[in-house]
Amino acid sequence: MNADATSNRRILLAAHPKGLPARQDFRLDTQPVPVPADGQVLLRTLHLSLDPYMRNLMDEIGPGYAPPVALGEPMVGGTVSRIVASRNPGFHEGQLVLANAGWQDYALSDGSDLRLLDGMAQPSLALGGLGMPGFTAYVGLLDIGQPRPGETVVVAAATGAVGAVVGQLARLKGARVVGIAGGADKCRYAVEALGFDACLDRREGQLHERLAAACPNGIDVYFENVGGAVLDAVLPLLNLGARVPVCGFIAHYNQAPSSPRQDLRPQLLATVLQKRVRMQGFIILDHYADRFEKFRRDMEQWLAEGRVKLREDRVEGLEQAPAAFVGLLEGRNFGKLIVDVAPAG
Amino acid sequence: MNADATSNRRILLAAHPKGLPARQDFRLDTQPVPVPADGQVLLRTLHLSLDPYMRNLMDEIGPGYAPPVALGEPMVGGTVSRIVASRNPGFHEGQLVLANAGWQDYALSDGSDLRLLDGMAQPSLALGGLGMPGFTAYVGLLDIGQPRPGETVVVAAATGAVGAVVGQLARLKGARVVGIAGGADKCRYAVEALGFDACLDRREGQLHERLAAACPNGIDVYFENVGGAVLDAVLPLLNLGARVPVCGFIAHYNQAPSSPRQDLRPQLLATVLQKRVRMQGFIILDHYADRFEKFRRDMEQWLAEGRVKLREDRVEGLEQAPAAFVGLLEGRNFGKLIVDVAPAG
Numbered sequence: 001m002n003a004d005a006t007s008n009r010r011i012l013l014a015a016h017p018k019g020l021p022a023r024q025d026f027r028l029d030t031q032p033v034p035v036p037a038d039g040q041v042l043l044r045t046l047h048l049s050l051d052p053y054m055r056n057l058m059d060e061i062g063p064g065y066a067p068p069v070a071l072g073e074p075m076v077g078g079t080v081s082r083i084v085a086s087r088n089p090g091f092h093e094g095q096l097v098l099a100n101a102g103w104q105d106y107a108l109s110d111g112s113d114l115r116l117l118d119g120m121a122q123p124s125l126a127l128g129g130l131g132m133p134g135f136t137a138y139v140g141l142l143d144i145g146q147p148r149p150g151e152t153v154v155v156a157a158a159t160g161a162v163g164a165v166v167g168q169l170a171r172l173k174g175a176r177v178v179g180i181a182g183g184a185d186k187c188r189y190a191v192e193a194l195g196f197d198a199c200l201d202r203r204e205g206q207l208h209e210r211l212a213a214a215c216p217n218g219i220d221v222y223f224e225n226v227g228g229a230v231l232d233a234v235l236p237l238l239n240l241g242a243r244v245p246v247c248g249f250i251a252h253y254n255q256a257p258s259s260p261r262q263d264l265r266p267q268l269l270a271t272v273l274q275k276r277v278r279m280q281g282f283i284i285l286d287h288y289a290d291r292f293e294k295f296r297r298d299m300e301q302w303l304a305e306g307r308v309k310l311r312e313d314r315v316e317g318l319e320q321a322p323a324a325f326v327g328l329l330e331g332r333n334f335g336k337l338i339v340d341v342a343p344a345g
Numbered sequence: 346m347n348a349d350a351t352s353n354r355r356i357l358l359a360a361h362p363k364g365l366p367a368r369q370d371f372r373l374d375t376q377p378v379p380v381p382a383d384g385q386v387l388l389r390t391l392h393l394s395l396d397p398y399m400r401n402l403m404d405e406i407g408p409g410y411a412p413p414v415a416l417g418e419p420m421v422g423g424t425v426s427r428i429v430a431s432r433n434p435g436f437h438e439g440q441l442v443l444a445n446a447g448w449q450d451y452a453l454s455d456g457s458d459l460r461l462l463d464g465m466a467q468p469s470l471a472l473g474g475l476g477m478p479g480f481t482a483y484v485g486l487l488d489i490g491q492p493r494p495g496e497t498v499v500v501a502a503a504t505g506a507v508g509a510v511v512g513q514l515a516r517l518k519g520a521r522v523v524g525i526a527g528g529a530d531k532c533r534y535a536v537e538a539l540g541f542d543a544c545l546d547r548r549e550g551q552l553h554e555r556l557a558a559a560c561p562n563g564i565d566v567y568f569e570n571v572g573g574a575v576l577d578a579v580l581p582l583l584n585l586g587a588r589v590p591v592c593g594f595i596a597h598y599n600q601a602p603s604s605p606r607q608d609l610r611p612q613l614l615a616t617v618l619q620k621r622v623r624m625q626g627f628i629i630l631d632h633y634a635d636r637f638e639k640f641r642r643d644m645e646q647w648l649a650e651g652r653v654k655l656r657e658d659r660v661e662g663l664e665q666a667p668a669a670f671v672g673l674l675e676g677r678n679f680g681k682l683i684v685d686v687a688p689a690g
Binding site (some may be wrong): 063064065080134224227231246247248249252262263264265266268270272273274275276277278279280281283286319 | 607615620
């Protein structure tokens with residue numbers, strides 16, 4: 001199942017998906033393991049992160065903040081990788097690094113995008129709660145959402161890599177937290193393990209009514225990561241001066257561009273006006289230079305104190321990545337989705 | 346044409362409009378002039394302000410920031426009024442005040458909502474550039490939009506009471522200003538009299554293409570006061586980190602709630618995300634306590650220095666208010682719309 005030391009399995013973008021990606025939008029190929037040139041290192045992928053933003057990079061026209069994946073090229077992605085050969089004086093064989101090796105067994109790097117992970121008890125957390133998704137939650141909630149004690153924070157995908165951290169940080173700041181998740185087991189976990197005040201199953205009907213009941217004092221911060229029906233339910237409940245950090249819209253990523261439904265833009269704008277809402281988009285790539293070290297110190301402390309819990313959903317084998325990724329877009333993962341590509345030991 | 350001293354003409358809300366208000370949505374009646382009780386003053390309306398927000402108050406369900414006008418009650422509105430009788434020790438007969446007397450010849454007030462205007466060279470400016478519309482431009486542009494020198498600011502309704510001030514303040518801050526207005530005469534005025542760098546006639550086709558040509562460096566601040574087709578044209582041109590103060594949507598006020606067009610909300614949200622846009626609604630009523638005095642000092646100085654110009658569109662006679670108001674919603678006014686209800690002398 002894992003690659004041998006001479007071949008590099010790669011999962012390529014075979015076609016631009018129409019809506020939800022299908023099996024044939026990906027193609028597995030096998031190449032010789034690449035050979036590092038002077039200044040390069042050869043990386044062996046141990047863990048591959050699967051994240052919703054990757055869907056945006058599969059379209060012909062990219063989202064602007066990162067170049068789209070070209071047809072026939074490997075899918076991109078963050079990885080925990082081991083350096084198995086180095087011709088770069090800054091690195092040596094055996095080191096564990098955070099890398100952007102993509103959906104493949106091996107990759108080359110000039111070292112500029114690598115971060116050393118040696119000594120981490122659980123290196124895969126560098127792809128989740130201690131990495132991009134956790135950082136996304138931190139910047140979006142704390143810098144943009146700015147929850148105050150006693151305020152109500154709503155977050156969807158509540159047990160996902162971002163949402164679970166959003167909710168726990170909001171609780172740490174003294175806010176009341178209402179999650180939305182897909183399924184009773186996830187909702188139970190959000191309340192019992194993560195400490196959310198309430199969590200609603202989005203698969204049941206009457207989301208707006210149930211959300212209104214769960215937020216008797218309205219909503220002060222809505223961490224927007226799904227769009228669609230959740231946003232529909234949230235908008236009428238926003239309080240004066242509500243903040244809406246906009247992180248993504250997993251519900252829209254697979255929508256045809258002109259789904260026939262009424263135009264909801266005027267109602268969104270009217271809410272922004274009448275409730276004096278501040279809605280602010282952010283792309284986490286912008287914030288590493290300023291905020292990442294502070295985030296990492298804070299999050300390591302909260303983890304050590306047991307005040308933040310992180311759950312991973314691990315999938316075995318690179319060849320499982322496409323199906324696992326489609327499951328992520330459908331909300332079938334339970335926790336941060338990680339593909340174990342090679343044994344970490 | 347003007348009322349005598351014993352009768353009070355009032356323009357009442359007769360019906361909730363469907364779309365654009367029609368003549369029969371208003372009704373003129375005549376009542377005896379009211380008599381002030383102890384603590385009250387009797388106000389004679391000299392100038393009545395007509396403003397787009399009034400359309401929102403004609404609906405059965407109000408916009409939230411102010412109560413809707415009840416059927417059979419006088420339309421509300423800011424006025425410049427003369428105190429013609431006083432049983433309030435804080436006021437005396439003959440004083441000129443800014444009031445909320447509404448669409449009628451006479452009104453009573455307990456004095457709590459009055460502001461003395463004695464000594465103002467042109468009191469009607471208290472309804473325009475030195476009043477609510479000018480203050481709306483000031484707070485929205487300077488506090489939320491925060492234009493920096495060299496940035497590009499776009500504002501629609503460019504010769505209107507708010508837009509004209511937005512553009513001139515943006516120029517004062519060193520920004521490049523592109524207006525959008527209805528008609529060649531207004532566009533010429535915006536450039537030649539108000540100093541806009543460019544102004545586009547929204548009645549001509551291909552607004553997006555012309556706006557793109559007029560904004561070769563993209564758009565950093567879009568002062569949102571119209572919505573609709575202008576917003577469609579603006580969104581693809583927003584720069585990274587653009588700010589969108591949201592003041593209103595005159596283009597939507599008369600739209601049926603479910604006009605059959607594609608859902609533009611996902612595209613709006615995608616732009617907010619990809620361009621890291623900060624979109625923030627504001628209601629000017631919130632800001633008087635903190636910012637009005639500073640605004641008034643700044644604006645009086647800019648007016649005295651000739652750095653801001655204000656244009657009024659005056660209509661004679663209270664009975665003309667309904668038609669003038671419909672014209673405002675259709676963009677037929679040219680400058681701040683004021684109804685002269687009684688001679689100021």
